[in-house]
Structures are given as structure tokens and as C-alpha cells.
Amino acid sequence: MYDVCIIGGGASGISCAITAARMGLSCIILEKEAKLGKKIYATGNGRCNITNHIFDDNYALYYNSDNNDYVSFLNKLFDKKNPDKEIIDFFYSVGIVTYDIDNYVYPHSLQSSSVMWALTDTLKKYGVKTHLKTRIEDINQSDGFYTVYTPNEQIKALNVVLACGGKSYKSLGGSDAGYKLADKLNLGYTDLRPALCGxxxxxxxxxxxxxxxxxxxxxxxxxxxxxxxxxxxxxxxxxxxxxxxxxxxxxxxxxxxxxxxxxxxxxxxxxxxxxxxxxxxxxxxxxxxxxxxxxxxxxxxxxxxxxxxxxxxxxxxxxxxxxxxxxxxxxxxxxxxxxxxxRDFDNAQVTAGGISLDIINPKDMSIKDKPGLYAVGELTDIDGLCGGYNLTYAIISGIRAGKGIYDKIKSN
Ligand SMILES: Cc1cc2nc3c(=O)[nH]c(=O)nc-3n(C[C@H](O)[C@H](O)[C@H](O)COP(=O)(O)OP(=O)(O)OC[C@H]3O[C@@H](n4cnc5c(N)ncnc54)[C@H](O)[C@@H]3O)c2cc1C
Structure with a gap:
């Protein structure tokens, strides 16, 4: 039985796993592609624009398709009010030094591969199990735990984090698999449309x-x-x-x-x-x-x-x-x-729409009334402008879920 099973090994899934595993939780990431972080490699034209120093109080740099109060959601999620600092600190903690170009923040190497190298080494250091080429199509909850069905086995976990990303860029792992899981778990999702596109x-x-x-x-x-x-x-x-x-x-x-x-x-x-x-x-x-x-x-x-x-x-x-x-x-x-x-989803950097913020607690990205279930990153109904805002949201939402699961387990 794992403490945390994370479906999706992108930015949000990895940050969630590192956060939870550092606090001693047992974690597994299930990723359908042959490697982790396929999208991360492509970000910022291969340079990985991880965050940005420009943030405003109204979060006009983000959108939400449902017209619900995403500003107060983000205020609660980014509780330190300077999400760029939190991102820079997170990357420093895995050994990545950053470099600013006109407020855009990159790894000092200006190579996204160095980010992925550091993240995968950190996952290994904290004993996070990773199953690649493992697409999840079904999850069940009973008796206080979840059963996640992989093509080869059943994985049991106290908590499940949906970190499946959006449906943009099929070639980089984008798919509707996460939305299908959301439907199976009766979470539903808002209308989807391409964003950050021509x-x-x-x-x-x-x-x-x-x-x-x-x-x-x-x-x-x-x-x-x-x-x-x-x-x-x-x-x-x-x-x-x-x-x-x-x-x-x-x-x-x-x-x-x-x-x-x-x-x-x-x-x-x-x-x-x-x-x-x-x-x-x-x-x-x-x-x-x-x-x-x-x-x-x-x-x-x-x-x-x-x-x-x-x-x-x-x-x-x-x-x-x-x-x-x-x-x-x-x-x-x-x-x-x-x-x-x-332009269509295959030519759009992100997917707008997703699991509604109405059913997510912004403090820890847990799903309301579904104990042990979490949704993070682009799969949820937030999308940001170009400039590092999407990775910032994905990573911080993953961190919150990892910490939230730890707090919950500790308090029980
Ligand atoms: C070309 C391009 C450039 C970009 N540049 C930037 C940039 O410079 N800065 C920025 O902030 N953002 C950028 N973005 C957006 C950013 O990459 C995404 O918003 C971010 O990666 C979202 O993280 P995520 O963890 O939510 O999803 P993802 O990184 O997409 O990870 C989700 C993972 O889940 C896996 N998965 C999905 N369903 C299943 C399933 N059922 N079973 C198992 N695994 C599953 C997928 O294969 C994928 O690896 C860019 C996007 C693209 C396409």
C-alpha cells in the first residue's frame, strides 16, 4: 500500500512526489509515456521558462473557463504571494540555479534537460517509484483506499493525485486520459479549448x-x-x-x-x-x-x-x-x-478548462467530499499566459498536494 499514487509524471506530478517523498511518504508515479516530463523538455523552446518575476494581485496572468472566482483560488494557493520565489526555492532545493532574462526565469544552463535530470535524480534519491509506459484508465475507491488499475497490475494507495495534464500536444504526452478519469470518478470537467495558440x-x-x-x-x-x-x-x-x-x-x-x-x-x-x-x-x-x-x-x-x-x-x-x-x-x-x-489542440501550448475549481480545495488541491483524491496542474481549470505561469501553477499545485497529503496522514 502506497501513501501516494500519482497519475502523470509531468511538472505537477513530479513536484508532488518530491514534496511528499521528502517528508517520508511512500510514492509511486505512473506515467503513460516512455519518459517523465516530456512536456518539460519542450518548454521555453528547450530552455524551460520555469517562472516569472511579474505577478499581480489580481492574477490577470491567469484564466479560468468557468468564470468562477479563480483569483481568490489562486490567492489561497499561492499563499506566499510571491510564487516566483517559491518556484526558485523549489528548484534550488533540487540543485537548479536560475537565471533571469527580462523577468523570465530559466535554469542557469538554459537547458530544460538539466531540469529534468535534477528532478529525476531527486525522485530517485527519495525513493519514488516510477512506472513508465503505464497508462491508467480506471481507479476505484473502497474501504478507505484507492485501487489503481495499470495494464499489468493493481496498485493500492491511500491517496491518489490526478496529475494528467491537458490534451494539448499529443506528441508531448497530451491526451484526454485525465478527463476520462475525472468522469469515471464523477468529478466532471468544464469545456476544453486550446489556449496559448495561434x-x-x-x-x-x-x-x-x-x-x-x-x-x-x-x-x-x-x-x-x-x-x-x-x-x-x-x-x-x-x-x-x-x-x-x-x-x-x-x-x-x-x-x-x-x-x-x-x-x-x-x-x-x-x-x-x-x-x-x-x-x-x-x-x-x-x-x-x-x-x-x-x-x-x-x-x-x-x-x-x-x-x-x-x-x-x-x-x-x-x-x-x-x-x-x-x-x-x-x-x-x-x-x-x-x-x-x-488553432487545434495539437498546436496549442495549453488546454483551457478542466476539473472545476468549485470542487477543489486550493490549500491542498484535494477534491471536496472525496477523501484521498487530489487534482493538480493543467488538468484543472486554470491556464496562464506565456512566461512561466503554467509551470508555476503546475509545480505549486503539486507541492500543495504533496504537503497536504503529508499533513493529513500525520494528523490521523
Ligand atoms: C511546446 C510547449 C511549450 C511550453 N512552454 C512553457 C514554458 O516555457 N513555461 C511554462 O510555464 N509553461 C510552458 N508550457 C506549458 C507547460 O508545459 C504545462 O502547462 C505543464 O507542463 C503542465 O504540467 P502538468 O504536470 O499539469 O502536465 P504535463 O506536464 O502535461 O504532465 C502530465 C503527464 O501525465 C501523463 N498522463 C496523462 N494521462 C495519464 C494516464 N491516464 N496514465 C498515465 N499517465 C498519464 C502524460 O503523459 C504527461 O506526462 C509549454 C507547453 C508546450 C506544449
């Missing part, structure tokens, strides 16, 4: 595929501003991607779900005022409009704006009149693209 646009952007530009993008729904982001946008065959678009995708998904029509308005030159553009045209009126615009923005984008949103390119200084330049300025500051959908 946005499909009505307009054909394929001629700009591969172009990356710095910009500010504002998401609107029926002319109501929903959110904005600054950073890099990448154009693709299907529409838009890049970190700032990923960060808008959660809210775009909500708008689409409500049946509203979202659009993105892009400001390619938020830092340039109108008089500068008038001056540029005055100084360069012997040049083509595309060439003049290329003094400010990417040449392909300049061509696209001239060809598709204004007039054909001209070499006619008479046409560079005030109206022409004002129309160009408008296109540069508010380039409008209609959002028709989100």
Missing part, C-alpha cells in the same frame, strides 16, 4: 507567412476592447501567431465560445507619431511608397499594406497628399483582422 484569420495572410514584426495588438469583440498585448507577431498561412497572440488566444477563445465576433487590431508603429510619417513622405517623395514605408516596417508587410489595404503602389508624388498619408497612417496603427477560430 489565431485563424478570415483574411488570407499566406503571402506574409514567416514574417515577424514587433507590434501592439488589441483584441476586440463587437467593437468592445477585450485585451491588448505588445511584442512580436508572426504571420502564418492560417493567420497569426507569436507570444503576444498566444497570450490573447485565451480571451479570443472565450469570445468565440460566446458566439461573438472577435477581431484583432494591430498597431505596427505604436511608438511613431503622425508628424514623423508626414516628414518621411516629404523627405522621400522621390521614392515609391513601399520604399518609404520600409524605413519603418518590414518590407513584405509594407508591400502587403500598400497592395491590399490602400491603393496600388505609386510613383507619383502628386498622390502623396494628406489623405493618402492619413489613410496609410490609419492602416499602420489599426490593421484589422477578423478572428475566425483558434
Amino acid at each position: 489565431l485563424n484569420t478570415k483574411e488570407d495572410m499566406s503571402s506574409l507567412a514567416g514574417v515577424r514584426v514587433k507590434a501592439k495588438a488589441t483584441l476586440y469583440s463587437d467593437n468592445k476592447k477585450i485585451a491588448d498585448q505588445e511584442g512580436e507577431i508572426q504571420f502564418n498561412d492560417y493567420g497569426l501567431s507569436g507570444i503576444m497572440i498566444f497570450n490573447l488566444s485565451g480571451k479570443a477563445g472565450k469570445v468565440l465560445k460566446n458566439g461573438e465576433k472577435p477581431y484583432v487590431s494591430i498597431d505596427f508603429i505604436p511608438d511613431v507619431n503622425d508628424s514623423t510619417i508626414f516628414e518621411l513622405f516629404e523627405l522621400n517623395k522621390f521614392r515609391k511608397a513601399k520604399a518609404i514605408l520600409n524605413n519603418l516596417i518590414n518590407d513584405k508587410l509594407a508591400g502587403y499594406i500598400i497592395d491590399n489595404t490602400l491603393f496600388n503602389d505609386i510613383y507619383d508624388t502628386d498622390r502623396y497628399n494628406k489623405d493618402y498619408i492619413l489613410a496609410l497612417i490609419k492602416a499602420l496603427h489599426s490593421f484589422k483582422l477578423e478572428i475566425t477560430g483558434l
